[in-house]
Amino acid sequence: MDTVLYIKNMVCDRCIMAVTQTLNDQNLHPMSVELGEVHLSDVLSDRQRDRLRSALEDLGFELLDDRRQQTIGQIKNAIIRLVHYNNDRSTVNLSDYLSGKLHSDYSALSKLFSAVVGKTIERYYIEQRVERVKELIKYDQLSLTQIANEMNYSSVAYLSSQFKSVTGMTPSAFKVQKKNTLRALDKI
Numbered sequence: 001m002d003t004v005l006y007i008k009n010m011v012c013d014r015c016i017m018a019v020t021q022t023l024n025d026q027n028l029h030p031m032s033v034e035l036g037e038v039h040l041s042d043v044l045s046d047r048q049r050d051r052l053r054s055a056l057e058d059l060g061f062e063l064l065d066d067r068r069q070q071t072i073g074q075i076k077n078a079i080i081r082l083v084h085y086n087n088d089r090s091t092v093n094l095s096d097y098l099s100g101k102l103h104s105d106y107s108a109l110s111k112l113f114s115a116v117v118g119k120t121i122e123r124y125y126i127e128q129r130v131e132r133v134k135e136l137i138k139y140d141q142l143s144l145t146q147i148a149n150e151m152n153y154s155s156v157a158y159l160s161s162q163f164k165s166v167t168g169m170t171p172s173a174f175k176v177q178k179k180n181t182l183r184a185l186d187k188i
Contacts, residue, residue: 002031005038005052006070008062011080011185015061022055036077072116074102075109076124080185083128091152094125127188130166133159134182137175144171 010019012035020033023040026048031039044052053063064070078101082092095106098121102109113121129151136147144156153159163171 003040003043005040005044006064006073007036007038007056008064008069008073009060009186010036010077018059019056019061022052022059026052026055028052034077035081036073068112068116071102071104071109071112075113075121078102079121079125079128083125083132084185094122124188126162127166128185130163131183131185131188133163133171134167134174137171138182140175147171 007019010016016033016035019038020030023030023033023038028044028048029041031041033039049063056063064073075098078098079094082094082097086092095110098104098109099106110121113119113124117124133147133151136142136150137144142150144159148156148159151159153162160170163169163174167174169177
C-alpha cells in the first residue's frame with residue numbers, strides 16, 4: 001500500500017528536488033514527487049510523519065493533513081503548473097481543467113477555495129498569469145504582443161487591463177521602473 005502526501009508551498013522544480021532530497025534523507029522511498037504531491041511506496045508511522053513534517057517545515061514547506069487544505073493545495077498547484085510550466089499554448093477552460101485534474105465538481109472546488117482562501121479561483125488564476133507576465137517582461141526577450149500570444153490573451157489591451165487591475169500599473173510602466181520585483185508563487 002502506498003501513501004500520498006500533500007505538501008504546501010511546492011511551486012517549482014527546485015522545490016521538487018528539495019523535497020525529494022528530504023524524503024531520501026528520511027529513508028523514505030518516493031515513487032513520484034510532483035508539485036504539492038508525493039507518492040511513497042511505504043506507509044508512514046506517526047514518528048516518521050512527525051520527523052518528515054519537521055524537516056519539511058525547516059525548508060519552508062508544510063505537510064497538509066486537513067482534507068480541505070489538501071484540496072486547496074491541489075488547486076493552487078494545478079493552476080501554477082498550468083500558468084508557469086505548461087507549454088501547450090491552446091486556450092484552456094479553467095473550470096474543465098481543474099475539474100479534470102482534481103476529479104471534482106468545479107462549483108464545489110470554487111466554493112471551498114473562496115471560503116478558505118478569501119478570493120475566487122479565477123482571481124488566483126489571474127494573479128498567477130500576471131506574475132508570469134511580470135517574469136516575461138523582466139526577462140526582456142519578448143515584446144508585449146509576443147507575451148500576450150504566449151499567455152493566450154486575446155489582445156495586448158486585455159493583458160494590460162488585467163495587469164493593471166492586479167499591479168496598479170501598466171506593463172510598460174512596470175518594465176521601466178527600477179524595482180520590478182516578482183512575488184514568490186506561494187505568496188500569491
